[in-house]
Amino acid sequence: MKSQFSGIKELVENLDSKSVVEKLNELLSDPNCCYKKDELYYTLGNVYRKQGDFQMALNNYLEAISINPESPAVHAREMLMDILNFYNKDMYNQ
Incomplete structure (x- = not known):
């Protein structure tokens, strides 16, 4: 299982988003998965953010935070919220 997650991280780096999402969802649905679920949700959040x-x-990110309140997803969520709060939708209408 550990090599499977390493392979997923490599796919993330190579920007093969569709494969990453599929593999992460497989791991999340596997009751015998040996990885921390918060880490998987955090990685999945990063993939969606890149997309x-x-x-x-x-x-x-919220799912990861609900599992582990000290997850790096806390910081990732804050950064994404800052971006979304700064985002000016009116600029597209000019």
Whole structure:
């Protein structure tokens, strides 16, 4: 199992987002998974953030935080919220 997560991290670095999402969801649905679920949700949130799907990124960060309140997802969520709060939608109408 450990090599499977290492392979997923390599896919993230190579930006193969679709494969990463599929593999992470497989690990999350596996009751025998030996990885920390908060780490998997955090990684999945990062993949969605890189894809520009901020809602799914936030959902996964919140799931990671609910499992582990000290997860790095706390910082990732704060940064994403800062970006979304700064984002000016009116600029697209000019």
